[in-house]
Structure formats: structure tokens, C-alpha cells
Amino acid sequence: MTLEAVPDDRGAERLVRAMHFTDLEAVTAIERRTFTLPWSLAVFSGQLTRETGIDLxxxxxxxxxxxxVADMFVDVWHLMNIAVDEPFRRQHIAAELLEAYFAITELQGHRGxxxxxxxxxxxxIQLYRSFGFVTTGVRPGYYSDDREDAAIMWKDWEGESA
Ligand SMILES: CC(C)(COP(=O)(O)OP(=O)(O)OC[C@H]1O[C@@H](n2cnc3c(N)ncnc32)[C@H](O)[C@@H]1OP(=O)(O)O)[C@@H](O)C(=O)NCCC(=O)NCCS
Structure with a gap:
């Protein structure tokens, strides 16, 4: 998927597009700066080879x-990873990535x-809420580094049933 590049507030070209293998060095560098349990390059590569995946x-x-990074399991889309490099946060980049993700996922029927x-x-959590996700449960001790709980969030499909 390629959308038209548009200049941002500072005049830099901004473009949401499909992730390629050649992006993975930059992607994993952001991933390591961002998360205490970062995905490896092999995990991103594996994800890129999955036919059902959406990687932008x-x-x-x-x-x-x-x-x-998202993937369809049975009839549910799982948002598996999203990150914006720190200097570029609060510029609606995550929002733009999610808008592109929803534009793709709305093309086929699913539960949510x-x-x-x-x-x-x-x-x-605020980002997901702003897109209509609600918290439906908690997975106690989900994160293996510090055993923090995970909130499970859900958003119904808003399209027409088949
Ligand atoms: C969460 C994250 C992806 C948001 O990226 P971002 O590009 O800064 O977010 P956006 O600018 O698109 O924000 C969209 C909306 O999300 C919410 N939001 C984003 N950052 C927020 C913050 N720091 N505090 C409160 N609300 C926030 C707001 O509702 C915002 O809309 P607004 O700016 O009009 O108020 C980014 O902070 C990040 O990479 N964090 C580390 C990785 C992470 O936590 N990933 C998600 C969990 S797996």
C-alpha cells in the first residue's frame, strides 16, 4: 500500500506505506529504544512473511x-505492535498509522x-480509546520482565455483516 506523501508542519515529507525487509534495521532500532521486551529482527521478518499480516x-x-504490525487470527484482528520514535511523538503519526490500518481491515468482514x-x-491506552477501543479484561502478570498486568482492549467491527 502506498499513499501520497504529504509535507508535515515542518515541511518534511510524510508517508504511510507497507513495511519492507529493507526497513527492518531502522524499525528494530526504534523497537530497542522503545520497549523493555523488544521484538527481534527475526520476529519482524517472520511477521512480514505472513500473508494475513498488515505491516506499515x-x-x-x-x-x-x-x-x-497487525495480523488476523481466525476472525479477529490483533494489533500486535505500534511505536513512534520519541522525537516524533504527538504529531498524530500513530493515529495516521492506525487510520491506514483500519482502512485496510475494513475491506473484509471480521468480528473486531x-x-x-x-x-x-x-x-x-489513550490512543486506543481515541479509536473506540474499550478495556474488556486484564491478563495478570502478562509481561515477563516485571510481571506488569496487561489490559485487554477490544473494538467491534463497524462494517456490514456478510
Ligand atoms: C503510544 C504511541 C504509539 C503514540 O504515538 P504518537 O504518534 O505520539 O500518538 P499520536 O500523536 O498519533 O496521538 C493520537 C492520540 O493518542 C492519544 N495520545 C498519544 N500520546 C499520548 C500521551 N502521551 N498522553 C495522552 N494521550 C496520548 C491522544 O488522544 C492523541 O490525540 P491528540 O494528540 O489529538 O490528543 C507512542 O507514545 C509510543 O510509541 N509509545 C511507546 C510504544 C507504545 O507504548 N506502544 C503502544 C503500546 S504496545
Whole structure:
């Protein structure tokens, strides 16, 4: 998927497009800066080979500013990973990535979207709420580094049933 590049507020070209293997060095660098339990390059590569996956990056001024990875399991979309490199946060990059993700997923019938997020992750939870996700449960001790709980969030499919 390629959308038209548009200049952002500072005049840098901004573009949401499909993630390629050649992006993975930049993507994993952001991943390591962002998470205490980062995905490895092998995990991203494996995800890129899955036919059902949606893997998008936001390119800003020729570099990678953020990405989203999602996959369909049975009839539910799982938002598995989203990150925006710290200097580029609060510029609606995650929102733009999610808008592109929803535009793709709305093309085929499904039950809804789910994800797990650390209960302390206010920016993440606020982002998901702003897209209509609600918290439906908790997975106690879900994160293996510090045993923090995960909030389970869900969003119904808003399209027409087949
Ligand atoms: C969560 C994250 C992806 C948001 O990316 P972002 O590009 O800064 O988010 P956006 O600018 O698109 O924000 C969209 C909306 O999300 C919410 N939001 C984002 N960051 C927020 C924050 N720090 N505090 C409160 N709300 C926030 C707001 O509702 C915001 O809309 P607004 O700016 O109009 O108020 C980013 O903070 C990040 O990479 N965090 C580390 C990784 C992470 O936590 N990933 C998600 C959990 S797996």
C-alpha cells in the first residue's frame, strides 16, 4: 500500500506505506529504544512473511518515524505492535498509522480488533480509546520482565455483516 506523501508542519515529507525487509534495521532500532521486551529482527521478518499480516511504516523526511504490525487470527484482528520514535511523538503519526490500518481491515468482514497494553501505558491506552477501543479484561502478570498486568482492549467491527 502506498499513499501520497504529504509535507508535515515542518515541511518534511510524510508517508504511510507497507513495511519492507529493507526497513527492518531502522524499525528494530526504534523497537530497542522503545520497549523493555523488544521484538527481534527475526520476529519482524517472520511477521512480514505472513500473508494475513498488515505491516506499515510512517516515513518522515526519508527516515522511519514509526510502524504498526497487525495480523488476523481466525476472525479477529490483533494489533500486535505500534511505536513512534520519541522525537516524533504527538504529531498524530500513530493515529495516521492506525487510520491506514483500519482502512485496510475494513475491506473484509471480521468480528473486531483486539490488543494487549501495559496497564501503566497511558499514551497507548489513550490512543486506543481515541479509536473506540474499550478495556474488556486484564491478563495478570502478562509481561515477563516485571510481571506488569496487561489490559485487554477490544473494538467491534463497524462494517456490514456478510
Ligand atoms: C503510544 C504511541 C504509539 C503514540 O504515538 P504518537 O504518534 O505520539 O500518538 P499520536 O500523536 O498519533 O496521538 C493520537 C492520540 O493518542 C492519544 N495520545 C498519544 N500520546 C499520548 C500521551 N502521551 N498522553 C495522552 N494521550 C496520548 C491522544 O488522544 C492523541 O490525540 P491528540 O494528540 O489529538 O490528543 C507512542 O507514545 C509510543 O510509541 N509509545 C511507546 C510504544 C507504545 O507504548 N506502544 C503502544 C503500546 S504496545
Amino acid at each position: 511504516v510512517c516515513e518522515l523526511g526519508g527516515g522511519i518515524a514509526g510502524y504498526v 480488533h483486539t490488543l494487549e497494553v501495559r496497564v501503566s501505558n497511558t499514551p497507548g
